[in-house]
Amino acid sequence: MNVLDQLVNGLALGAGYALLAVGWTVLLGAARLVNFAHGQLYMLGAFVTWWATTSLGVPYLLAVPVALVAVGLLGVVMQLAMTRLVLEQNIVSLMLVTLAFGYLVQGGAALVFGGNPQQIPSPFSSANVALGSGRFTQQDVLIIVAALALYAVTFFVLSRTTIGRIVRGVAEDPKLAQLYGIDAARVYLGVFVFAALSAALAGAVIAPRSPILTSIGFDEVIITFLVVVLGGIGSILGNLVTGFGLGVFVALFGAFFPPAYSMAAAFAVLLVVLVVRPEGLRIR
Amino acid sequence: MTVSELPVHEERTPGRHRAGGPVLPAAVRIARWPVLIVLGYLVPVLLGGSDRIYATVVLIAIFAVMSYGIDVVLSYLGEVSLGHTLFWAGGAYATAVAAVKYGWGPLASLVAAVAVVTVLAVVLGLATIRTREFVFSLVTYAAAVIGLTVVSNNEFLGGTDGLVGVPLLALPAVGGQYVARTNAEMWPIAFVVLVLVVAVIARFRRSRLGVTALMTQMNPDLATTLGVDVRRTRVLVFVLSAPIAGVAGWLYAYQRSYVSPDLLSAHFLLFMLAAVILPGRRLLLGPLVGAAILTTQQELFSFGGDADKIVLGAVLAAILLLSPNGLVGIRHAIVRRSADRG
Numbered sequence: 001m002n003v004l005d006q007l008v009n010g011l012a013l014g015a016g017y018a019l020l021a022v023g024w025t026v027l028l029g030a031a032r033l034v035n036f037a038h039g040q041l042y043m044l045g046a047f048v049t050w051w052a053t054t055s056l057g058v059p060y061l062l063a064v065p066v067a068l069v070a071v072g073l074l075g076v077v078m079q080l081a082m083t084r085l086v087l088e089q090n091i092v093s094l095m096l097v098t099l100a101f102g103y104l105v106q107g108g109a110a111l112v113f114g115g116n117p118q119q120i121p122s123p124f125s126s127a128n129v130a131l132g133s134g135r136f137t138q139q140d141v142l143i144i145v146a147a148l149a150l151y152a153v154t155f156f157v158l159s160r161t162t163i164g165r166i167v168r169g170v171a172e173d174p175k176l177a178q179l180y181g182i183d184a185a186r187v188y189l190g191v192f193v194f195a196a197l198s199a200a201l202a203g204a205v206i207a208p209r210s211p212i213l214t215s216i217g218f219d220e221v222i223i224t225f226l227v228v229v230l231g232g233i234g235s236i237l238g239n240l241v242t243g244f245g246l247g248v249f250v251a252l253f254g255a256f257f258p259p260a261y262s263m264a265a266a267f268a269v270l271l272v273v274l275v276v277r278p279e280g281l282r283i284r
Numbered sequence: 285m286t287v288s289e290l291p292v293h294e295e296r297t298p299g300r301h302r303a304g305g306p307v308l309p310a311a312v313r314i315a316r317w318p319v320l321i322v323l324g325y326l327v328p329v330l331l332g333g334s335d336r337i338y339a340t341v342v343l344i345a346i347f348a349v350m351s352y353g354i355d356v357v358l359s360y361l362g363e364v365s366l367g368h369t370l371f372w373a374g375g376a377y378a379t380a381v382a383a384v385k386y387g388w389g390p391l392a393s394l395v396a397a398v399a400v401v402t403v404l405a406v407v408l409g410l411a412t413i414r415t416r417e418f419v420f421s422l423v424t425y426a427a428a429v430i431g432l433t434v435v436s437n438n439e440f441l442g443g444t445d446g447l448v449g450v451p452l453l454a455l456p457a458v459g460g461q462y463v464a465r466t467n468a469e470m471w472p473i474a475f476v477v478l479v480l481v482v483a484v485i486a487r488f489r490r491s492r493l494g495v496t497a498l499m500t501q502m503n504p505d506l507a508t509t510l511g512v513d514v515r516r517t518r519v520l521v522f523v524l525s526a527p528i529a530g531v532a533g534w535l536y537a538y539q540r541s542y543v544s545p546d547l548l549s550a551h552f553l554l555f556m557l558a559a560v561i562l563p564g565r566r567l568l569l570g571p572l573v574g575a576a577i578l579t580t581q582q583e584l585f586s587f588g589g590d591a592d593k594i595v596l597g598a599v600l601a602a603i604l605l606l607s608p609n610g611l612v613g614i615r616h617a618i619v620r621r622s623a624d625r626g
Contacts, residue, residue, distance in 0.1 A: 093608060228422070
């Protein structure tokens with residue numbers, strides 16, 4: 001097994017990790033909110049994509065927006081139910097409520113989609129792209145493009161536009177922002193739905209790489225946590241770098257040790273980082 | 285002024301304020317606990333004593349003890365640990381390994397279970413010592429999921445199948461051994477463990493550590509000013525909570541006679557959180573009541589695995605959204621409203 005192969009594989013993995021984590025970064029960094037159902041929203045994005053392609057017969061590229069709309073609507077419902085907690089900035093209750101929502105969504109998805117592993121049929125999964133001796137599928141390219149594009153847009157919107165200034169203002173001091181006529185509840189809603197949409201997009205483009213189960217959300221969310229904490233809370237650039245770094249780490253680790261332990265190894269790294277440098281990498 | 289004399293913000297400690305409640309005569313107050321213990325022990329008999337009833341009450345006792353573990357951290361420290369399934373599963377796995385692989389007896393495996401989870405808690409507690417509230421939750425949650433993947437893939441721990449063939453729980457007794465062959469025979473042991481754990485919690489609530497923990501939750505700055513080492517308190521309470529969940533795992537390994545990675549699943553995490561939050565945090569018997577409600581639903585009124593997930597998730601979400609102080613909060617609101625009217 002050569003190192004270049006693993007690097008290429010690691011880049012695709014890492015782009016997926018970064019894509020999965022971007023919503024959380026914005027949610028936590030820009031709005032000081034959390035969503036422990038993030039993994040389940042990823043799962044739902046993947047399953048709605050699968051359902052739309054197999055049951056409705058919609059082509060893959062059209063199934064992705066269907067999944068986005070479905071998960072986005074769920075995000076709106078969740079956020080509206082939690083409005084009071086959000087305005088109080090009650091993070092502890094928000095954690096628990098979203099954890100409960102996630103479990104509820106998982107149970108519901110298992111009832112609707114069944115307990116069997118499913119494969120999303122994507123035309124890009126079988127098409128190969130060669131890079132030296134390393135091999136990409138077009139799906140991997142799609143993941144990398146989606147991740148880079150979403151990070152670029154997010155970074156630009158948050159740091160250079162009026163919307164970004166409003167979001168940052170509300171995050172800094174919701175009450176003061178409201179004095180300036182900003183509807184904080186609407187800003188929170190927008191940020192939360194953006195995070196939900198990004199999780200659904202991640203599910204729709206990453207999940208075709210491997211079979212999906214309704215229980216995957218529980219595991220997937222760990223990647224988000226690793227990236228968010230290691231990359232520094234709220235640091236968008238830090239998260240992108242950490243995502244890719246984690247992907248390469250997992251790919252290389254998997255080449256030499258049992259791959260099942262790669263996440264455990266990444267977690268061990270996190271524990272060390274927390275002791276040495278609790279604020280994470282935090283690249284500004 | 286000692287720590288225990290410090291006033292505590294009343295509005296943030298539901299269930300702690302005595303004002304308004306009936307003042308019981310001294311005799312009733314003293315007799316209350318023995319009577320409650322005897323009645324509690326007789327519950328399965330009073331409910332008919334069928335096999336199903338005994339299975340349910342034994343599970344209630346085990347799950348209540350499990351929930352008391354996280355209760356210590358959630359109610360008194362005010363931190364949300366999402367890693368307590370690690371201690372619950374750690375206790376069960378240590379027991380299964382000791383009993384199945386090395387043929388240890390229940391008491392030796394109990395020591396092993398407590399030792400293993402204490403070490404886990406010390407490592408996790410020290411690693412998260414400098415983290416703030418939600419980062420603490422993220423890291424403990426990650427620890428639990430990582431535990432799940434490690435256990436599922438480890439040959440020694442039985443992989444996804446887990447370890448089967450945990451022997452019957454046989455304790456040394458007068459004139460030989462007491463062997464728990466059925467749930468009815470398991471009940472006295474489970475009940476004693478439950479009573480002991482409740483006694484430990486009651487003691488903790490009155491202890492210096494318990495009061496200090498509450499103070500670091502209510503007002504960390506004040507605690508620091510008074511010379512309390514906030515970080516030390518947090519780690520101590522966290523480490524204290526782990527063996528409680530571990531003991532529950534010990535008992536569960538014998539009750540179920542096998543252990544498997546599902547012990548680390550979201551189910552038990554959500555269960556223990558809901559058992560504490562549903563009745564209302566910081567109530568001595570809260571986790572017991574919560575565990576009783578949830579276990580009864582799942583054992584006697586189940587809608588099937590996936591639907592029960594929806595029920596558990598919905599119950600936890602609904603109580604947090606509608607009455608963050610739990611069922612006690614709802615009762616207080618009703619009492620207040622009727623008092624306003626009268």
